[in-house]
Amino acid sequence: MNDIAVMDVTFTLNNEPASARIEPRELLIDVLRENFGLRGAKRSCDLGVCGACTVLVDGLPVSSCSTLAADVAGRSVLTIEGLGTPQALDPVQQAFIEHGAMQCGFCTPGMVLAVKSLLAAEPSPTEEQVRHYLRGNICRCTGYVKIIEAVMDLAKRGARLKTNP
Amino acid sequence: MDAARHLHNTGEIRGDYLEKVTGQAQFASDVVIPGMLHGRVLRSPLPHARIRSIDVSAALAMPGVVAVLTGADLAELSAGRNSHWGLYLRDRPLVAIDRVRYVGDPVAAVAALDEFTAEEALDAILVDYDPLPHVTDAREAMAPDAPLLHEKMDKIQNFYFRGGTNPVEGTNIFQHYQYAHGDVEAAFSRAHRVFEDSFRFPMVVHAAMEPHVVIADWREDSITLWSGAQSPTTVQKALSLLFGIDMAKIRVITPYVGGGFGGKSSVKIDPLVTALSWKAKRPVRVCLSVSESMLTCRRLSADIELKTAVDAGGKLLGKSVRVVMNGGAYADTGPAVAVKAAIRAIGPYHIPNLKLESYAVYTNTVPGAAFRSIGGPPAVWATESQMDVIADALQIDPVDFRLRNMLDKGGLVKPDLRPIDVDMPGMLRRGLAAMDEAGGNSRASGVAVAASDPGIHALGSALVRMKIDCSVLILTNTIELGQGAHGVLRAVASRVLGQPLARIKVATPDTDLAPYDWVTGASRSTVIMGLAVEEACAEISREVRQLAAELYGGEAAAYVLADGGVAGPNGFTSLLDLMVRANGIDSGEFVGLGRITPRYRNGDFSRMPLFWETAVGVGETEIDVETGEVRLTRYVSVADVGRVMNRKSAEGQDEGAAIQALGHTLYEELVYEDGQPLNASMIDYHVPAIDEAPREFHTVLIESGDGPGPGGARGMGEGAILPMAPVISNSLARQYGVRVRELPLTPERVWRAIREVQRDARRGK
Numbered sequence: 001m002n003d004i005a006v007m008d009v010t011f012t013l014n015n016e017p018a019s020a021r022i023e024p025r026e027l028l029i030d031v032l033r034e035n036f037g038l039r040g041a042k043r044s045c046d047l048g049v050c051g052a053c054t055v056l057v058d059g060l061p062v063s064s065c066s067t068l069a070a071d072v073a074g075r076s077v078l079t080i081e082g083l084g085t086p087q088a089l090d091p092v093q094q095a096f097i098e099h100g101a102m103q104c105g106f107c108t109p110g111m112v113l114a115v116k117s118l119l120a121a122e123p124s125p126t127e128e129q130v131r132h133y134l135r136g137n138i139c140r141c142t143g144y145v146k147i148i149e150a151v152m153d154l155a156k157r158g159a160r161l162k163t164n165p
Numbered sequence: 166m167d168a169a170r171h172l173h174n175t176g177e178i179r180g181d182y183l184e185k186v187t188g189q190a191q192f193a194s195d196v197v198i199p200g201m202l203h204g205r206v207l208r209s210p211l212p213h214a215r216i217r218s219i220d221v222s223a224a225l226a227m228p229g230v231v232a233v234l235t236g237a238d239l240a241e242l243s244a245g246r247n248s249h250w251g252l253y254l255r256d257r258p259l260v261a262i263d264r265v266r267y268v269g270d271p272v273a274a275v276a277a278l279d280e281f282t283a284e285e286a287l288d289a290i291l292v293d294y295d296p297l298p299h300v301t302d303a304r305e306a307m308a309p310d311a312p313l314l315h316e317k318m319d320k321i322q323n324f325y326f327r328g329g330t331n332p333v334e335g336t337n338i339f340q341h342y343q344y345a346h347g348d349v350e351a352a353f354s355r356a357h358r359v360f361e362d363s364f365r366f367p368m369v370v371h372a373a374m375e376p377h378v379v380i381a382d383w384r385e386d387s388i389t390l391w392s393g394a395q396s397p398t399t400v401q402k403a404l405s406l407l408f409g410i411d412m413a414k415i416r417v418i419t420p421y422v423g424g425g426f427g428g429k430s431s432v433k434i435d436p437l438v439t440a441l442s443w444k445a446k447r448p449v450r451v452c453l454s455v456s457e458s459m460l461t462c463r464r465l466s467a468d469i470e471l472k473t474a475v476d477a478g479g480k481l482l483g484k485s486v487r488v489v490m491n492g493g494a495y496a497d498t499g500p501a502v503a504v505k506a507a508i509r510a511i512g513p514y515h516i517p518n519l520k521l522e523s524y525a526v527y528t529n530t531v532p533g534a535a536f537r538s539i540g541g542p543p544a545v546w547a548t549e550s551q552m553d554v555i556a557d558a559l560q561i562d563p564v565d566f567r568l569r570n571m572l573d574k575g576g577l578v579k580p581d582l583r584p585i586d587v588d589m590p591g592m593l594r595r596g597l598a599a600m601d602e603a604g605g606n607s608r609a610s611g612v613a614v615a616a617s618d619p620g621i622h623a624l625g626s627a628l629v630r631m632k633i634d635c636s637v638l639i640l641t642n643t644i645e646l647g648q649g650a651h652g653v654l655r656a657v658a659s660r661v662l663g664q665p666l667a668r669i670k671v672a673t674p675d676t677d678l679a680p681y682d683w684v685t686g687a688s689r690s691t692v693i694m695g696l697a698v699e700e701a702c703a704e705i706s707r708e709v710r711q712l713a714a715e716l717y718g719g720e721a722a723a724y725v726l727a728d729g730g731v732a733g734p735n736g737f738t739s740l741l742d743l744m745v746r747a748n749g750i751d752s753g754e755f756v757g758l759g760r761i762t763p764r765y766r767n768g769d770f771s772r773m774p775l776f777w778e779t780a781v782g783v784g785e786t787e788i789d790v791e792t793g794e795v796r797l798t799r800y801v802s803v804a805d806v807g808r809v810m811n812r813k814s815a816e817g818q819d820e821g822a823a824i825q826a827l828g829h830t831l832y833e834e835l836v837y838e839d840g841q842p843l844n845a846s847m848i849d850y851h852v853p854a855i856d857e858a859p860r861e862f863h864t865v866l867i868e869s870g871d872g873p874g875p876g877g878a879r880g881m882g883e884g885a886i887l888p889m890a891p892v893i894s895n896s897l898a899r900q901y902g903v904r905v906r907e908l909p910l911t912p913e914r915v916w917r918a919i920r921e922v923q924r925d926a927r928r929g930k
């Protein structure tokens with residue numbers, strides 16, 4: 001094991017500078033969870049298709065279970081822990097609570113971050129756009145009904161902000 | 166204002182939302198125990214084989230590998246005890262001993278310093294297999310010359326469910342259930358028409374987003390587990406028998422669980438992980454991948470044959486139900502599933518002559534197990550599809566046909582069961598009206614109804630502790646896996662103890678601290694644990710009011726618990742002041758115990774079912790005639806839940822169950838070929854995605870207030886999984902004249918059915 005090369009990776013993590021000594025094969029999800037203790041990103045399918053491990057890299061959603069940690073060097077990673085705290089929730093988090101848009105909550109961190117990046121690109125998406133954008137985030141519990149309600153509520157607020165900034 | 170306080174103060178019933186939305190919630194797969202090793206499981210690549218030999222020396226020699234567990238270890242581990250476990254039949258070894266019975270059967274397990282090393286070590290284990298003939302189809306497994314999976318049937322009685330199973334020795338049949346009332350043959354012979362229809366329901370998997378995970382810490386005379394288990398107490402009992410350690414020394418802690426749907430109930434990977442910890446003499450964490458979870462358990466697939474007699478006026482005269490269920494390699498709770506599948510095929514109808522028969526059969530496939538409404542979806546899919554087939558043949562409106570035969574409240578589905586306790590005709594009418602109100606057309610919609618008898622054991626207790634500051638701690642082994650049970654318990658405690666929700670906490674379930682609860686499943690927690698908490702809080706309330714009356718005068722009945730203390734004839738006193746006055750110091754607490762047993766309410770809780778879980782579905786579909794692709798566009802789901810304890814959660818349960826059913830209706834099937842599962846991964850096995858949810862979903866929750874639970878609540882959360890398949894199938898038949906009798910309704914199957922209808926039309930049939 002000690003003959004494996006290690007490397008240092010430096011990046012921005014939740015708006016703070018971060019660096020870690022890693023093996024080149026290490027995945028982003030493991031570095032976030034083990035090295036930084038950020039356990040909000042969840043390992044589920046482990047194949048990059050379910051969205052539970054979603055984090056934002058330079059604002060775009062990526063599956064941290066299939067991203068090499070080495071690949072985020074110099075980039076900015078946002079995890080659910082960096083989005084909002086119980087004392088200062090992000091509006092997306094607030095909307096998920098208000099609408100009861102979660103059950104077991106295992107998909108929730110990834111889902112919330114995916115919504116965050118959608119709204120950053122398009123503050124007032126149509127339901128069609130929401131359904132298209134969130135296709136890669138599987139939720140086995142909710143049937144999506146309340147997730148769509150929460151996001152459309154945010155979209156309505158986004159539209160209001162657009163017209164009366 | 167501080168957002169957390171703000172949320173609690175606005176009465177958010179569920180304390181877990183805030184933790185989950187911020188990534189703070191601790192799931193079993195997030196737990197880290199100092200010094201823990203990481204385990205991986207080597208699984209059989211063959212459907213059926215003898216193990217000639219296993220060579221673990223190369224794996225053990227790898228740096229970082231601490232231990233490898235194989236069947237050769239079991240003699241020492243079990244030391245005269247049985248190394249097999251099960252729920253009805255002791256048919257499953259802790260790890261394969263000399264034989265594997267399905268692709269995925271655990272053959273060995275490795276504990277290493279990290280997961281990567283454990284995974285690599287699996288490749289270094291050499292297993293020499295001698296293939297045996299295999300069988301993956303239940304009907305073929307019932308044939309006299311079929312390969313036998315288990316040579317003996319080692320029965321267990323009253324272990325998890327009441328009673329036992331009725332296997333047929335020398336065959337693969339591990340459950341054969343029969344029931345009859347009236348004379349069904351006579352009914353068939355004098356009927357106006359007799360309809361015979363067969364339906365197939367596929368193997369589907371739970372696909373909870375959090376896979377199975379256990380951390381086991383085996384010590385000389387104790388075991389501690391952090392497990393995503395739906396029944397920590399059953400895990401405790403099973404481990405006690407396997408390892409010869411007293412139940413009280415086995416501790417099972419259950420943090421938040423990332424979805425279960427029955428796939429984590431009874432006992433799953435806990436014995437294997439504990440055995441690996443025994444071998445490694447260290448705590449070991451095994452967290453499966455979802456693909457491995459798919460090889461751990463699934464719903465029992467089914468072939469259902471219905472023979473139904475009607476008179477000229479459209480009255481049901483008699484019905485026979487025959488169900489053959491594919492139970493997989495180990496029985497698990499399959500025997501109960503088979504019984505329920507037969508009973509749940511009756512429906513909320515008066516059937517004077519009835520015959521039920523069901524089988525659960527061993528095959529070389531993933532073990533079948535409980536899954537949301539055991540046996541229910543196959544049963545209701547068959548029965549409610551046939552109801553439309555019959556109505557169509559008799560040229561009666563399908564809703565009319567149902568109403569002509571439907572039981573009123575108090576009617577008997579089956580004479581040995583509690584009379585149906587909801588107004589089903591009323592529910593059906595509400596569903597149709599809701600569809601029309603939503604802008605749909607109920608007369609052109611697919612419709613289905615369901616009545617299921619939850620297999621609930623009324624056995625569960627709660628401890629409630631109220632501190633001097635009036636904060637409240639609830640100790641329960643009812644787990645929180647997303648359904649919102651802990652929120653309901655907080656709401657109950659808040660009401661009885663008069664304290665705001667923000668002061669009420671439910672402790673992480675821990676068998677060292679909280680009293681016994683049977684299982685978190687079967688829609689039982691709101692009723693059983695809800696009542697246990699209500700009783701425990703009532704005990705505290707009585708004690709506080711009694712004490713206040715003694716110290717401040719008047720009758721106990723004149724006092725009520727209020728925010729922070731107790732209010733009486735002479736005004737408000739804080740609990741702190743009361744305690745100082747009573748005990749001399751500002752310390753102490755009140756403790757209440759609530760205990761629900763089958764003897765509760767003069768034995769009424771021993772009567773099955775405790776309540777009926779019912780559902781009505783009304784849906785509209787679209788079909789792409791060119792591709793055969795089906796979409797559900799608008800759906801109405803109705804349930805009489807007695808009392809809504811938390812609207813968001815209750816609606817969410819209903820929606821989630823219905824969309825899970827959309828999965829088995831349109832997309833999901835674990836496919837076998839040559840004994841191999843072809844699609845056991847999230848890439849190849851498609852569960853519904855967000856763009857497949859219907860444009861409109863309307864949940865109608867009826868609050869008749871007459872359920873057995875707190876405030877007249879019934880359990881819920883399973884019913885809505887039942888009507889979806891027949892709703893969609895009946896809608897396709899109504900609109901397009903196609904009737905597919907095999908799920909899922911894949912584009913290919915639907916397209917072929919459309920072609921057939923078109924061909925028949927051209928031939929002038």
Ligand code: FES
Binds near residue numbers: 103141647
């Ligand atoms: S809330 Fe459980 S998977 Fe989405």
